Amino acid sequence: MTLALDEVAQKTAAYLEEKWLRKVVVTNIEKIFGGASRETYRLEVEVDGKSRGLILRRDPKTSLIDTERKLEYGAYVAIYPTDIPVPEPLFLENDPSILQQPFSIMAAIDGAVTDANMLNEDQKQQIGMEKWQLLGALAAKDPLELGFDSFMEVPEVDQCAPRELAYWEKIILADQIHPQPIALAAIRWLKANLPPPAQKLCVVHGDYRTGNFLFEPNDGIKAVLDWEMCHLGDPLEDLAWSLDPLWNWDDAENAGRLLPHSEAIRIWEESSGLRVDLEVFRWWRVFASLKGLAIWISSSEDFQNGEGKDAILAMAGWLMTDRQNRILLDHLSPHASRELTGSLA
Amino acid sequence: MIPNTDDALRMLSQRLMNHLLPDLKSLYCRSDGMLVGMLMNAIADEVATGIDRRMKDIADMKTLLAKGGSYLDAGTVVSSEPLSLSLKDVNQLHDELTGHLIQLHIQVEKEGSADATELNNDIWRYLETTAGRHVITAMG
Numbered sequence: 001m002t003l004a005l006d007e008v009a010q011k012t013a014a015y016l017e018e019k020w021l022r023k024v025v026v027t028n029i030e031k032i033f034g035g036a037s038r039e040t041y042r043l044e045v046e047v048d049g050k051s052r053g054l055i056l057r058r059d060p061k062t063s064l065i066d067t068e069r070k071l072e073y074g075a076y077v078a079i080y081p082t083d084i085p086v087p088e089p090l091f092l093e094n095d096p097s098i099l100q101q102p103f104s105i106m107a108a109i110d111g112a113v114t115d116a117n118m119l120n121e122d123q124k125q126q127i128g129m130e131k132w133q134l135l136g137a138l139a140a141k142d143p144l145e146l147g148f149d150s151f152m153e154v155p156e157v158d159q160c161a162p163r164e165l166a167y168w169e170k171i172i173l174a175d176q177i178h179p180q181p182i183a184l185a186a187i188r189w190l191k192a193n194l195p196p197p198a199q200k201l202c203v204v205h206g207d208y209r210t211g212n213f214l215f216e217p218n219d220g221i222k223a224v225l226d227w228e229m230c231h232l233g234d235p236l237e238d239l240a241w242s243l244d245p246l247w248n249w250d251d252a253e254n255a256g257r258l259l260p261h262s263e264a265i266r267i268w269e270e271s272s273g274l275r276v277d278l279e280v281f282r283w284w285r286v287f288a289s290l291k292g293l294a295i296w297i298s299s300s301e302d303f304q305n306g307e308g309k310d311a312i313l314a315m316a317g318w319l320m321t322d323r324q325n326r327i328l329l330d331h332l333s334p335h336a337s338r339e340l341t342g343s344l345a
Numbered sequence: 346m347i348p349n350t351d352d353a354l355r356m357l358s359q360r361l362m363n364h365l366l367p368d369l370k371s372l373y374c375r376s377d378g379m380l381v382g383m384l385m386n387a388i389a390d391e392v393a394t395g396i397d398r399r400m401k402d403i404a405d406m407k408t409l410l411a412k413g414g415s416y417l418d419a420g421t422v423v424s425s426e427p428l429s430l431s432l433k434d435v436n437q438l439h440d441e442l443t444g445h446l447i448q449l450h451i452q453v454e455k456e457g458s459a460d461a462t463e464l465n466n467d468i469w470r471y472l473e474t475t476a477g478r479h480v481i482t483a484m485g
Contacts, residue, residue, distance in 0.1 A: 033376035178436070179443040182472055185450060311380035318387055322481045329476055333469040 003100060005029050008041060011099055012056060019091060022047050034211075034312070038069075038228070039101075042108060053108030055087060059101040060308055069094075073104050074151040075203070075230040082146065084138055085223045112214035112222040116257055123217045128258030129267055130221045131213065135242060136271025139202045139235035148203060152232055158197035160234040165190050165287065168294040175294075175301035182325045183297070186290045189332055195283040198234035199274050206230050208238045209247045210256035236276065239268055240284035245327050245340040246292055246320065252340070282331075285341065289327045296320040351393035358385035387481050396430060398478050399439045403427075405471050406442040409449065413464050416452040419445040446471075 003011075009026040016024040028044040038057040045054060059069060069092065076089040088107040096102055119127060143149070155163050165187070172183050205212075206229025214223045243255045243264060251257045255264045265276050300317025302308060330340040362382040369375045410419040422441050428434040450468050453461040 030371070031373040033373045178440050179447055181443055181447050181450065182476070184447055185472070188451070188454065311377050311384060314384055315380050318384065319481050322476075322479065326476050326480070329469075329473050333473055334466055335470060335473065 002039075005031065005041075008056070008058075008099065009043065012043060012105075013045065015091075015093070015098055016045065016047075016105075020047065027051065053110055054090070055106045055108050056103055057106070058099055058103040060310075069102055069104060069228075071152060071230060072228040075148075075227040076106065078146045078148055079138075079203070079224075079227070082141065084134055084141075085221060086227070087223050087225070109214045109223045112216050114211050114214055114225075116210045119217055119258075124254075124258045127215050127217075127221065128254075128256070128264065130215075131210070131256065131258060132239075132242070132264045132267040133271045134213075134221060134224065135205075135208055135238055136268040136274075138205065139200075139238070139268070139272040139274060141203060143201060143203045143232050146203065148232055152230075154201070154232055156197075157199075157201055157234075160198045160201070160237070161195050161283065161287070164231075164233060164237065164291070165194075168287075168291050171294045171298050172290075175298040177297075177300055177304060180293075180297065182328050183290060183293050186286060186293075186328050186332060190283065190287055190290065193283055195234075195236075195280045198236070200235065201232055202235040204231050204233040204235070204237050206238070206241075208242045209244075210258060211247075234284070235272060235274055236281055236284040237287070239265070239276065240281060240288040241291070243285065244288045244292060245330075246289070246324060249323065286328070286331045289324055289331060293321060293324040293328065296324055351389040354385050354389035354392060358382045358389070361385070390481070396432060396435050398475075399435045401478065402475050403435070403439055403442060405474065406439075406446050409464070409467060409471060410442065410445055412467070413449045413453065416456065416461065416464070417445065417449045419449070 006029075009029045013024045013026045025046045026043050027046050028042075030042050032040040032042055032055075034040075039060050041056040041058070043054045043056060044051055073089055073092040076086050079086050080088060087109055089104065090107060091105045092102075093099075093104070094102045116124070116127070143152075144154070148154075169187050172180060172187070176183075205224065205227060207226050208224070212224065212226045213221050214225060215221045243261055245252070247256045248254055253260060255261045258264075259267075268274075269276055296316045298317075299313045300321065303310070303313035303317055306313075327340050330336045330338060330342075359382075362379060366375050366378040366382070369378065407423050410417070410423045419442075422438075422445060425438065427438045446468065450465070453465045453468065456462075
């Protein structure tokens with residue numbers, strides 16, 4: 001059930017007063033568009049005469065990405081002390097009686113935005129460089145030193161690829177409304193061509209793309225967001241996802257509409273100290289497209305059968321499925337032009 | 346007199362996006378409304394040509410399944426017609442044939458013969474054709 005904005009404000013203020021033992025007044029609240037996996041609100045609160053911004057993320061009944069909030073919140077807590085910028089995690093509340101669903105609260109990042117359309121060419125270069133530097137820095141970290149093993153499953157390096165493939169295959173088979181011949185052909189190809197073990201185990205963000213980080217156009221990236229698909233795995237997984245053609249719909253040459261694909265890979269290699277073998281990487285690129293397709297198929301199913309009727313669920317299951325199918329065909333069909341996927345060749 | 350349904354949907358989408366949404370105060374509601382408007386355009390295309398596209402797919406899949414009869418017995422579905430031209434009935438036959446096509450694809454991938462390779466190529470061509478045939482371009 002959707003709560004009215006003033007109810008969310010009132011109940012959140014009461015919750016924060018109990019946590020902070022201070023008078024809390026919500027001076028502004030707005031729902032943020034695009035929170036596909038959680039209902040996201042931005043609040044301005046006044047505490048002890050000082051104003052501060054907060055982000056409230058409330059679990060919906062259904063979402064684009066069915067994820068475990070404890071894992072996501074745990075990732076924020078583990079990453080926050082590092083050089084990868086993320087919003088400060090403040091509270092995780094699993095009691096559904098407070099806002100009808102579990103929720104988390106984080107500090108807002110003031111003045112930063114996610115829309116790369118506003119960037120000029122120089123700014124794209126700068127933000128793009130930082131985007132893949134940060135991803136490389138994340139890949140270079142030891143997840144066990146960060147404590148990820150205390151709340152996340154730790155796979156063997158030779159299980160990273162088959163484990164992820166099995167997970168998303170299950171989603172597709174469970175959620176397909178109509179038979180999916182392209183997805184199933186891709187799954188067969190991926191099973192027949194499994195990559196070698198990961199070079200190392202790393203923290204995989206799971207949805208690292210333009211739009212999932214906050215930046216100031218002239219002052220760089222301020223926070224990496226949306227860790228709901230975070231897991232431990234192969235570092236090439238995030239890199240391949242970040243380069244999927246879905247994220248540069250209207251700009252075939254530039255990954256994430258920021259930098260040429262080969263430049264993004266070079267920056268990532270330099271920052272991570274790892275190497276991209278293009279043969280192995282091909283597997284992860286096909287997998288990234290399949291994972292995208294699985295998410296869109298799942299969102300269609302949510303829209304049709306779930307309680308949530310968010311337009312973004314239908315849009316993802318409609319336009320995105322269509323586009324992702326054509327990307328997979330471009331990867332795998334013997335007659336494909338590689339028009340969409342050939343930018344690394 | 347009922348207006349042409351696909352045109353009506355497109356015009357209502359324009360009405361929503363150009364006249365109603367700009368007056369909404371909430372950015373969230375304006376953004377969500379834009380998505381609804383875009384989807385109405387995509388649905389208009391589906392209303393106008395969806396059944397025709399599926400019937401073409403059905404004809405193409407029947408041809409492939411008939412050609413692949415030595416690899417997979419698809420039974421009577423190869424010669425069946427939809428119970429009606431409603432989207433539901435057309436979808437049902439389309440789904441049934443697609444299920445058989447997937448099985449045929451698996452079989453020909455396993456075979457190494459020239460015939461199987463040719464049929465495998467034909468199936469990929471069909472998948473490319475149908476992806477193009479169903480391409481969604483309506484973005485508002």
